[in-house]
Amino acid sequence: MDIIFIHPDRKLTGMYLQKFRQLNVDSAHDGLNGLRKINLYMPAMVVSDIDLPLLSGLSLLKAVRSHRNLHSIPFLFLSRQPFAEESMRLGANDWIDLGSCTQEQVLCRIRGHFQVNRELSRVFKSHV
Helix, strand or coil, X not given: CCEEXXXXXXXXXXXXXXXXXXXXXXXXXXXXXXXXXXXXXXXXXXXXXXXXXXXXXXXXXXXXXXXXXXXXXXXXXXXXXXXXXXXHHCCCCEEEECCCCCHHHHHHHHHHHHHHHHHHHHHHHHCC
């Protein structure tokens, strides 16, 4: 699994799933289902809203960072909420503000993180 999108806005999630259809992507619309899918698929990246039903984005991030098999997965917040400094202290890799970024800027930032992560994984595997 390449990317799991976790966002309560089904229309927004569907749009990003279409944009990344060349990758192996999945989605969830609440934090608990998102955590279940992260544990099941161990994706290369998680893109999540902070304001999720059932389990908040910050709680989801804490769960991922505290799990020994998941802690290194890049975790990006994609939200209309104001920047949450606590997300960075808890280990988020980026905060993408839907209110100030165009759709193309959002796509570029996600692709950039994904490509960097893929390259780091390749380099790490070649040295092990």
